[in-house]
Amino acid sequence: MTLLVDYIINNFDSVVSALRSRNILNIERLVEEVIEINNLRIKYKQEFDAISQKIKIKTSTIGKMLTESKNVDVLKEEVKKLKCNLKEVKGKLDNIQSKYLEALYNIPNIPSIKCPIGKSAKDNVVVFSTDISHFTSDNSFLPHYDICKRLDIIDFDLGNKLTCSGFPVYKGFGIKLQRALINFFLFEAEKNGFTEYGLPLVCNDDSFYGTGQMPDKEEQMYKVPAEGFHLIPTAEVPLTNLYRNVVVNESSLPIKITAYTPCFRREAGSWGKNVRGLNRLHQFDKVEIVEIVKPEDSYHVLEKMRSYVEGLVKKLGLPYRVLALCTGDLGFNAAFTYDIEVYSVGQRMWLEASSISNFETYQANRLNLKYKDKASGRNILLHTLNGSALALPRIMAAILELYFDGRKVVVPDVLKNFL
Numbered sequence: 001m002t003l004l005v006d007y008i009i010n011n012f013d014s015v016v017s018a019l020r021s022r023n024i025l026n027i028e029r030l031v032e033e034v035i036e037i038n039n040l041r042i043k044y045k046q047e048f049d050a051i052s053q054k055i056k057i058k059t060s061t062i063g064k065m066l067t068e069s070k071n072v073d074v075l076k077e078e079v080k081k082l083k084c085n086l087k088e089v090k091g092k093l094d095n096i097q098s099k100y101l102e103a104l105y106n107i108p109n110i111p112s113i114k115c116p117i118g119k120s121a122k123d124n125v126v127v128f129s130t131d132i133s134h135f136t137s138d139n140s141f142l143p144h145y146d147i148c149k150r151l152d153i154i155d156f157d158l159g160n161k162l163t164c165s166g167f168p169v170y171k172g173f174g175i176k177l178q179r180a181l182i183n184f185f186l187f188e189a190e191k192n193g194f195t196e197y198g199l200p201l202v203c204n205d206d207s208f209y210g211t212g213q214m215p216d217k218e219e220q221m222y223k224v225p226a227e228g229f230h231l232i233p234t235a236e237v238p239l240t241n242l243y244r245n246v247v248v249n250e251s252s253l254p255i256k257i258t259a260y261t262p263c264f265r266r267e268a269g270s271w272g273k274n275v276r277g278l279n280r281l282h283q284f285d286k287v288e289i290v291e292i293v294k295p296e297d298s299y300h301v302l303e304k305m306r307s308y309v310e311g312l313v314k315k316l317g318l319p320y321r322v323l324a325l326c327t328g329d330l331g332f333n334a335a336f337t338y339d340i341e342v343y344s345v346g347q348r349m350w351l352e353a354s355s356i357s358n359f360e361t362y363q364a365n366r367l368n369l370k371y372k373d374k375a376s377g378r379n380i381l382l383h384t385l386n387g388s389a390l391a392l393p394r395i396m397a398a399i400l401e402l403y404f405d406g407r408k409v410v411v412p413d414v415l416k417n418f419l
Contacts, residue, residue: 004104004365005038018110021117021327034103041100044093051086055079105215109362111327112336114299118326124339128310129321135345143346144397145277147404148174156277166267166282173409177399178285180411180418181392182260185287185312187418189389192308194258194289199238201261202229207241210367212333212359222264231264235288236386240363243292247379248371254301255292258389260285278393279351285392291385292369295361298383299336302358305387306338309354312390315414318398319343321350335360342394346401351394356387 008015008031019027058079062072116125135141148154153174159167170178186196202224208214213221213233222231232238239259248255263286274280289308293301306322313320325337334357341350361381364370370379403410411419 004107005034008107009035009038015110018327019108021111021115022108022330023119023328024108030103030106034100034107037096037100037103041093041096044089044096048086048089048093051082051089055082055086058082102215105209108216108332109212109330109335109359111330112358112360114324114336115330116324116326119328120326121329123326124323124329125326127322127324127338130319130343132319132343135319135343136348138345141345141401142404143277144344144400147346147400147409148277151409153177154278164282166280168278168281176419177409177411177415178392178396180415181390181395181399182285182287183418184415185390186258186260188312188315189258189287189289192256194256197239197242197257197259199232199235199259199261201232201264202227203232203237203241204229206244207237210244211237211240211363212366213237216332220266222266232261233265234263234388235259235261235286236290239288239290240292240384240386241367243369244367246369248292248369248382250371250374253292253294253371253382254297256289257291258287258289260287262286263391274347274349278397279347281393287389289387289389292364292382293385294371295380295383298358298360298385302336302338302356302385305356305385306340309340309356309387309389313340313342313353313395316395316399316412318395318402319345320353331355331357333357333359333362335362342398344394344398344401347397351397353394353398354388354390357385359384359386 012031012035016028016031019031024030058075062075062079065072065075116123118124145156148156151173153170153172155169155171156165158169159165162169190196205214205228208218208221208230217233218230221233224230238261239257242257243255262283264283267280267282289305291301291305310320310322320340320342323339323341325331325334325339330337337355337357339352340354340356342353343349344351360383363384364381369382369384371382372378373380399412400409403412
């Protein structure tokens with residue numbers, strides 16, 4: 001994390017100015033606190049090193065004096081006192097190191113200069129949109145939750161009985177369509193050079209801190225108390241952490257990896273309107289893609305990832321739009337994010353189906369993820385990116401609503417081979 005605090009110190013005004021655009025209260029004080037704690041950390045580290053050096057010198061002197069049969073009682077007493085002082089300083093250093101990391105972890109990523117400035121989702125910029133005028137004037141489309149009930153393919157009441165709301169039960173054609181979508185997304189990912197992984201659905205705290213879900217999103221996650229683990233809210237966490245504390249060979253870049261996992265989110269405090277059916281779930285399926293690239297390549301790769309995810313939506317024949325998130329709506333760990341939303345023709349609303357983000361060096365700094373540059377011989381922080389490709393619930397909702405003909409769901413052509 002040293003690189004980050006060095007950057008903050010050397011660019012204090014620009015860092016604070018950029019972070020203010022995120023509308024975080026007292027951000028200047030949070031940044032100042034990091035610098036103050038870092039100064040104390042450096043002070044205690046210098047004290048620790050100085051005492052350690054004195055002990056080393058005096059211990060060496062004792063060894064020499066013993067070979068000369070000289071009395072070393074005074075020196076031994078001095079070493080004993082120094083070791084007591086060292087223990088005391090070590091305690092202070094450990095304590096301040098903990099506070100230092102805690103303070104750093106509360107600083108969000110610095111928004112990219114490419115990010116639109118804004119206070120909330122209302123200020124997000126639509127960079128592309130399908131023409132939906134012919135859908136908004138048509139009242140024949142049903143909402144997916146009515147279709148699910150009519151066809152008996154997803155049962156929301158049964159899920160409520162087994163767990164609580166937000167845990168639907170898929171059955172018959174419903175689960176087959178879900179599985180077809182997953183396999184279609186994985187097939188497309190592999191075709192586009194992504195290597196698939198099978199991953200744990202629970203991770204330790206180091207993993208969540210590494211990708212920036214903790215401490216920011218801890219309250220939104222399900223905890224496994226006995227082990228101190230959490231259920232993953234996205235495959236981004238285990239996928240990216242595969243490379244924690246790794247120095248990557250330059251020749252292996254870019255790294256392109258993918259995984260299908262169930263995802264678990266408590267969504268605490270987010271309930272309200274527009275939560276019926278598949279609109280907002282506590283458990284849902286998602287295929288995630290992650291790329292790890294050189295810094296100079298990351299925004300080109302971001303555009304390629306956006307194009308790839310758009311391609312999936314187009315192949316499914318769904319109306320969609322792309323948003324560039326403003327600074328006030330940007331995720332805690334992201335430097336820049338595109339949201340891709342599909343249009344729900346039955347509910348007449350846009351539904352987020354994917355977020356594609358560039359984290360620049362933010363995650364890599366936490367993860368200690370670097371590559372060895374051949375030209376300079378130095379280890380350089382990499383850039384990490386990820387995207388939903390795709391999240392299933394709202395894609396499923398959009399498909400059911402668009403392709404229901406009054407009796408059955410007409411399956412999109414690209415899915416037929418996967419059913």
